Amino acid sequence: MSAQEHIHQTVTNHKVVLYMKGTPTFPQCGFSSNAVQILKACGVADFKAVNVLEDPEIRQGIKDYANWPTIPQLYVGGEFVGGSDIMRELYESGELQKMLSA
Ligand SMILES: N[C@@H](CCC(=O)N[C@@H](CS)C(=O)NCC(=O)O)C(=O)O
Numbered sequence: 001m002s003a004q005e006h007i008h009q010t011v012t013n014h015k016v017v018l019y020m021k022g023t024p025t026f027p028q029c030g031f032s033s034n035a036v037q038i039l040k041a042c043g044v045a046d047f048k049a050v051n052v053l054e055d056p057e058i059r060q061g062i063k064d065y066a067n068w069p070t071i072p073q074l075y076v077g078g079e080f081v082g083g084s085d086i087m088r089e090l091y092e093s094g095e096l097q098k099m100l101s102a
């Protein structure tokens with residue numbers, strides 16, 4: 001399976017997927033840590049987390065997948081939502097909570 005196929009399967013098979021550096025318990029970057037904290041603040045406990053530091057092909061592949069150059073990246077219902085800045089904006093406006101509870 002190509003990296004693009006693999007990513008497509010992951011984001012369509014799990015409602016909420018966070019591509020991040022490190023793990024939710026041990027994030028390896030402040031941006032990824034922020035993304036985890038925002039999901040937790042939305043009451044999302046069991047999301048699918050993918051640690052891009054474990055797989056260089058996924059680390060590059062996820063940038064190509066939604067044409068977004070950085071990590072973290074949040075996907076909900078198979079759709080790209082954004083990175084940590086966008087997550088924070090959507091959280092502060094209440095939009096993210098709506099997307100996650102839909
Ligand atoms: N402003 C970005 C911050 C994320 C960011 O700048 N990520 C960088 C540093 S962790 C990145 O992914 N660089 C490419 C790489 O490390 O592969 C956001 O909103 O998510």
Ligand code: FES
Binds near residue numbers: 028
């Ligand atoms: S790993 Fe350095 S800013 Fe994310």
